[in-house]
Amino acid sequence: MTIRLQRILLPTDFSNYSAAATKYACELATRFDAELHLLHSLELHLTSTPDFGMGLALPKYISESRAAAEKSLAGVLDPKWSAGRTVIQAVVDGSPKVEIIQYARNQNIDLIVLATHGRTGLPHVIMGSVAETVVRTAPCPVLTVRPEGHQFVMP
Numbered sequence: 365m366t367i368r369l370q371r372i373l374l375p376t377d378f379s380n381y382s383a384a385a386t387k388y389a390c391e392l393a394t395r396f397d398a399e400l401h402l403l404h405s406l407e408l409h410l411t412s413t414p415d416f417g418m419g420l421a422l423p424k425y426i427s428e429s430r431a432a433a434e435k436s437l438a439g440v441l442d443p444k445w446s447a448g449r450t451v452i453q454a455v456v457d458g459s460p461k462v463e464i465i466q467y468a469r470n471q472n473i474d475l476i477v478l479a480t481h482g483r484t485g486l487p488h489v490i491m492g493s494v495a496e497t498v499v500r501t502a503p504c505p506v507l508t509v510r511p512e513g514h515q516f517v518m519p
Contacts, residue, residue, distance in 0.1 A: 369396040373473040375403045375464045375498075378436050384511040385479035390445055392477065392507075399450040402440055403467050404433050405460040430455055461497040469503050476506045 374389040376382040393400040406429055433455045441451060452471075456463045468476055480495045499506045 369393075369398045369474045371399045371401060371471060371473045371475075372396075373401045373403060373464070373468055373471070373476045374440075375405070375460065375476070375478055375494075376437070376440055377404070377460070377479075378440070379479070379481075381479040381481050381511050382440075383479075385477050385507075385509040386440060388507060388509050389477040390441065392475065393449065394445075398474070399452060400441075400446075401452045401454065401467070401471060401473065402437055403453075403464065404437050404455050405463040406430060406433050406455055406457050407459055408457070426457075460494045464494070464498050465501050465503070473504055475504055476502055478506055478508050480508050480510050 369392060372389055372393050374382075374386060376386070389400060392398065408426065408429065434453070437453045437455060454467065456467065464476065464478075467473070476498060478495050478498055480493075495506075495508050499508065
């Protein structure tokens with residue numbers, strides 16, 4: 365059996381946790397000469413009680429949030445690494461749990477490389493786990509990367 369990875373998806377929330385997954389995604393993309401898809405899901409958390417004039421400010425807020433996400437996404441990869449490689453960047457609106465799965469299906473992704481935040485107990489119950497949902501529902505294999513612990517790197 366030969367494993368072919370042509371398209372690797374790296375969802376990111378721009379955290380240090382995501383940085384750990386970036387190393388793995390880049391190494392796998394290099395070894396398999398695969399496209400690397402960078403994805404950020406822009407999940408807007410608006411207050412449940414609307415403020416007067418909020419409707420006027422909302423489009424500007426969304427536009428500024430999207431521009432900031434696109435700028436951050438452009439800085440995720442080392443320019444030396446990405447030079448000459450196929451890198452596709454996307455910012456989508458919605459819940460990361462849903463958008464990662466939808467993007468993987470729509471783009472025919474072969475592997476998702478995803479960081480875990482390592483929440484347990486009550487924070488896990490309240491916040492949910494993006495990684496857990498993606499692992500259970502993804503249309504392809506998922507590599508989850510924890511920032512602590514054993515890493516498969518050469519000294």
